[in-house]
Amino acid sequence: MIGNIEVRGLTRTFHTTVRRPGFAGALRSLVNPERVAKHAVSDITFDVAAGELLALLGPNGAGKSTTIKMLTGILTPTSGEARVAGVVPYRERERNARNIGAVFGQRTQLWWDLPVRESFAILRDIYDVPEAEHAARLREFDELLGLSSFSDTRVRHLSLGQRVRCDLAAALLHDPPVVFLDEPTIGMDVVVKEQVREFLRHQVAERGRTVLLTTHDMTEVERLAERVVLVNHGRLVLDGTLDEIRRTFGSTWQVRATLADPHTPVGPLPGIALIRRDGPQVVFGPDGPAAPTVHQALKQVIERYEVTGVAVDEADLEDVMRTAYAQAEAV
């Protein structure tokens, strides 16, 4: 399938020298260095279907960027296999480069001293994009990202938000089926963030591009991702939809109901526990791993009891991921 990503047992090990404390320790390390293997990515397996947007999440140092670097052909894995749009990225780097676009939020891939427009023209030549196609695509990106107001500015003079928007456009000018985004909205203001998110939604929904996104911004995940892969210490901790993740780690929702008849007997429902009762006020919460989502629980409560009012307290994705990271850390 064009545009899909297959990752099988991907592992990347770096060998580093252990720094012993103190001056004597430093000298000992110089004479007799102790080398240790650090598994930045360890035996990771997942797939991304063509046209899917997957969020690759994890705390700092979890192995997200290393994974993306292997899938973009920057790094060669120590073991395991990966295919991006049918190409093994680290074996056929240049062929893979034609199939992918990549944005690393903290670094630009544009020519620092050249105006944006000329950087785009160079990329057109490098990727052999026909002139008419290039012009049409630039028009489309301009409409979505508002590039024309700074397209004659040198990259070194752009603000962060302008620069990342240009990097996004540059990454997609050759119409790649697969896009890798490593923290693309880091440091942006909310207006530009929203503009970028809208652009990404458009690229997935209208253009059918496959997107692999890493971010620490959970609002971004909620608004863009259908599926999430969670990694920690280089290992895959979870691969599932946002609902599944909420079910697994988001055990903090509560449904508060006011009963029409305060004497109605109340008990637990399937997967739902009664947390407390105070006259007509009852509070339900999730019960065990098979607990329903908050929306399903709400439906069950309303169907089972006659209520005059309901309220829902739901942990946001930030809380859910905090729990997920904490549990992953404890494993």
Place this chain on the structure above:
Amino acid sequence: MPVNAVRTAWRITCLNFRAQLEYRTEFLMNIAIGAIWQVSVIVFATVLLTRFTGMGGWDTSDVLLIPATRMLAHGLFVLFLGRVHGLGRSIQEGRIDAYLLRPMPVYRQVQLQYFPTNAIGDLTVAMGLMVGALGRSHLDWTAGRISYLIAAILGGLLLEAALFTAVASASLRFPAADYWGRWLEELLGTFGSYPLNVLPRAVGGLLTYGLPLAFVAYFPAAVLTGHGHTTGAPYWLAAASPLVGLVAYLLSRFLWRWSLGHYTGVNG
């Protein structure tokens, strides 16, 4: 290199040059620094011409051919392949990662990262020196000698590129290896202008077989001026200097490819 790749490289070079032109003061300062950087060579040539009649058994006019050849080879190296020098910074800034994302050889992208304005200064000094050296030369400049001189300059360019490509290959793994590049530049500038037979035999041997500095300009100048049999190295080896440059460059490019395959990146 396919036609389209040449066209793209030319286009990027023109844009980079235009970008440098827009910062007028910086542009002129870079040209000046390129020329001033060679002040030691200019002083050497001036002292040689005004105070000495020769050096190490060579006439002044013959000796002058050594710095002229080296300077011209160096100026062309800076112009065409010089961006490989000082690559450690690009590696630490993660620019190599960006190059690996484009369907273009990384080495070519390194060379196209900016226009080396200082090469204009280098080449201006080098051309002046070469014109002076040829003007004072007593040799009969036949087509064969001219061809050999051109081959020697190109060989010197490639040899210098080979040395810095080897350092850059090491920098891909150990960015601190960049310091070796600075030392190499210093070494080439310091010893590249002399007939190496004036140095102690061990040092001459080291600069021939350890760091092949002798092949850049000393051996070709010796062959051209009839000192080819007194260099301490076999004549055929001295005469093959341009070829040594080519072979060294090709080997360095293999080393580069191997090192790039083992690139570990920065920041995880």
